[in-house]
Amino acid sequence: MKKIAVLLTCFNRKEKTISSLYSLYNAYATVSKSIELDVFLTDDGSTDGTSEAVKEKFPKTTILKGNGNLYWNGGMRHTWTAALDKGYDYFLLLNDDTTLYDNALKKLLEAQVYCVDKYGQQGIYIGSTQDPNTKKFTYGGSLLTHKFKFSYHALPPNGTYQKCDLGNANIMFVPKEVVTQIGILSDGYRHGIGDTDYTLKAVKKNIPCLVLPDYLGHCENEHKEVYEGFSEKTLIERWKYLNHPLGLAFKSTVLFMWRHFPTRVPFVVIAGIYKVFFPGLYIKSLRNNR
Incomplete structure (x- = not known):
């Protein structure tokens, strides 16, 4: 059996x-x-x-x-x-x-x-x-x-x-x-x-x-929009959210790309920094590309 x-x-x-x-x-x-x-x-x-x-x-x-x-x-x-x-x-x-x-x-x-x-x-x-x-x-x-x-x-x-x-x-x-x-x-x-x-x-x-x-x-999809309220956060709050496992999980994302799509890693790292310092511009660019 x-x-x-x-x-x-x-x-x-x-x-x-x-x-x-x-x-x-x-x-x-x-x-x-x-x-x-x-x-x-x-x-x-x-x-x-x-x-x-x-x-x-x-x-x-x-x-x-x-x-x-x-x-x-x-x-x-x-x-x-x-x-x-x-x-x-x-x-x-x-x-x-x-x-x-x-x-x-x-x-x-x-x-x-x-x-x-x-x-x-x-x-x-x-x-x-x-x-x-x-x-x-x-x-x-x-x-x-x-x-x-x-x-x-x-x-x-x-x-x-x-x-x-x-x-x-x-x-x-x-x-x-x-x-x-x-x-x-x-x-x-x-x-x-x-x-x-x-x-x-x-x-x-x-x-x-x-x-x-x-x-x-x-199963309900209970994942909220990850960038909801992101631009209203302080710089420190955005940095913490970038790295939090229930936020943007930056370290896990970079590791995933390194293991499977290594040519994307530099762009993912740059995007991570960019979205923390210029959240409004980043979110606007996301919407324009949808």
């Missing part, structure tokens, strides 16, 4: 985390006769009782404690490391604000069969999410259109499997064979970027990254 390790990290989103886990077990019910499933969750310092609620409702969950400064990428690395050498065949990266549809695990396992049949090897499988109210695409996979400009376009589900370059780990299914080749999420990123870095690592190794034909869950 194949074994899946489900990997999550959380911070003060008790209701959403519990809801996500309920949806996971509803999806598991459709494949439980052929699959074993265990859940690993890093709680990075929640003060809202998340760990206690998870332990009460899902007592078999392995709950790990963070240091309060892991953020998403650090938390997921912490979780994945704990599950890595325990004999799992697959790893499911799941955001704690994502609600799976009942057929999600069944469809991810079908993607594995499709990929091996189509490409002769295992791959990474991306489940797209949609807004629960508008039903519009929120997270999933994207295709690079220009490496130097780092431009790309999203690939909403269209009824067929689609190859992607950049994948979000709201729902990301990774066989152990892929982990053997490229490891887990890369170190060096604090909050975001680690998931798109991971699929790019796979693409460089000619490992297929596939967006599934249909939506596998829903």
Whole structure:
């Protein structure tokens, strides 16, 4: 019987985390006769009782404690490391604000069969999410259109499997064979970027990254406009926001570019300095180029 390790990290989103886990077990019910499933969750310092609620409702969950400064990428690395050498065949990266549809695990396992049949090897499988109210695409996979400009376009589900370059780990299914080749999420990123870095690592190794034909869950896009109120901040506030993992994550962005698009690094560094000292002009130029 194949074994899946489900990997999550959380911070003060008790209701959403519990809801996500309920949806996971509803999806598991459709494949439980052929699959074993265990859940690993890093709680990075929640003060809202998340760990206690998870332990009460899902007592078999392995709950790990963070240091309060892991953020998403650090938390997921912490979780994945704990599950890595325990004999799992697959790893499911799941955001704690994502609600799976009942057929999600069944469809991810079908993607594995499709990929091996189509490409002769295992791959990474991306489940797209949609807004629960508008039903519009929120997270999933994207295709690079220009490496130097780092431009790309999203690939909403269209009824067929689609190859992607950049994948979000709201729902990301990774066989152990892929982990053997490229490891887990890369170190060096604090909050975001680690998931798109991971699929790019796979693409460089000619490992297929596939967006599934249909939506596998829903998740609201709660990311606010990153430059909202930026020009009204003081110089020191802008500098802090530039470097904060929940702000513009400058260090992580430069590291990402260095690893995958090194010719862009000088421009990214210059742009980072420019936007701090001349925020109004920078934001105006962004709007003019849209």
